Amino acid sequence: MSGGGYYSKCSVSRPVEWVKGKTVGSGSFGSVHLAMNKATGGLFVVKSAESEAGLQFLESEAEILESLDSPHVVKCIGKEMCGGGKKLNLFIEYMAGGSLADVTEQFGGKLDEMVIRLYTREILLGLKYLHENGIVHSDLKCRNVLLSSLGDVKLADFGCSKRVKQHSAAGIAGSPLWMAPEMIQGGGLDCASDIWSLGCTIIEMATGNLPWAGKISNPMAAVLRIACSDDRPNFPSHFSQQGLDFLEKCLERDPKKRWTAEQLLHHPFVLDKNLGNNSSFVAAEKYAASSPASVLDKSIFPETDYSDESSSDEEDEDEEDSPVPKPSGNRFFPFSMLCENKIGVSEQQLRFGEQWSGSEEEWITVRTS
Template identity: 55%
Template structure:
């Protein structure tokens, strides 16, 4: 099947570079125009070896993808030595961070719900393809003029598996304030890392500030607190109970208990389905239609042989024989050497 709204890569000399629209550690981003069609796109350019490698990685991953929730790559142009250009789809609305600044710095909860659902569709697609984005935040989510949301900036992305086989990686990149605790502890990379970053991005959308901004002002203290404490970033105080529950599912410090993108798409915060209440008065969200079936007593014991400690004390897993006692997603864990790289300054506190 052909790529959606397929565009061909501009030939050398057949495109013009326009004004600067962004920059980062890899290089710069300019608006560009095709001389043959007059169409607009953006070009990411690098003038360093590390930047060229990041752009080549981004192009390689993007060229293997075909989703309305992921920014489209039109091609790559390698120059001599350190020079590299990657041609990408132009998203007229800019990043969610840019848009938020235009509208009082933050989004209403209804808009956060909408954008969160679109981001989740993108993450679900990536994870099925065996790819972890690794640097999800508002600056890396783009908006079209018609309201379409697409994931962008795959310079730190990693492929955990290729055709079902694990792929080894040597480095982890990202922006520390959005990174999952297990990643900062160098315990490996998994799809759950993106879900933690999604929770941080939701906080960013709702408050107009980076996660942890209210709690931490020192970068070193930030990394230590995220990696080693039992705390989570402060949730928006004005959020609904559904929004708070959604954040709790994303920002679960144990990655094995963190919900997957597919499960979160069924959460009331983004799906519109009602929140359920258990016999003990606790709220929970059905992860599937089977999860709404209650046939066991709250006092029953789990008879599952899953061996997962997360079954203990999990009322919902006990009361529902069809519910998985823990997240049984297959995981391909990579234990790379961690270093903080980012498409911009590694930490931002407003």
């Protein structure tokens, strides 16, 4: 299939003629395909949407990406409106390494802590850039962080992203297991919510499981627990004290006390000892906090995949074989809308957690305007 239509102004050369390749992903907005620039042979990715809701979110992502220029954010190559304005194609640079979720799965189901440190620092640099420009990503997770074959890390999927000054509390979207408590409660959009999601993303990398795995019986239970309890996801039992302290700073339930991306960039956890300054790691012994890995007693839910401080020695070992869901396109809703019964889902959908087997397609996809 060749492209045609009109294009936007973008940061790198956009294709004039292109051919669509195989599907590499999909979401609630539409599809994602590998594509080739016929003039250069270069590869890129095309995200396409035809539904009214899909067009809205893809146009929002295009508007955000076109305004950004950072080595830590995927670059927009162009966009094309066709079909009489009923279909939008968004062209984005190709990241050959895939997502962090793909890499974690391909390398044994969990990543070494040193690699996590390196990736976390790159993610923080991307978040710092976004936040300095008044943008909240709103859907940070391993599946939305991409890698090049050389290890470059870039933030992707800006369909849920918002500009802080132009957005109210209503209509927030994101992925529930990564969302900060104040977001689910409908408390408004703030950069601090991305930091909570970063903590959840680190747990993904360290365990190969989703945040809240073993603590949550179904998606609706997840919403209630995140919004209404004082709990946090269990921290990886094998993490260093630096790593645990870093997670404490990310997963502080009070957003006003949560560290910023700028502050976290100075944390010993993301200061690479291979960069020639070992003093930061020597000083880390004095810096590391002695706070517990979890604020509540052992979960009442079965098959806990990582333990908290109250667990026994036998429970401290991560259970690698437990089934874990891996949703990708799951956008959710403010908790207040759940209470007011305004989300427009059926009773059967709300009870679907009873047969929750771990497939990413089994998550309810809900977005609000």
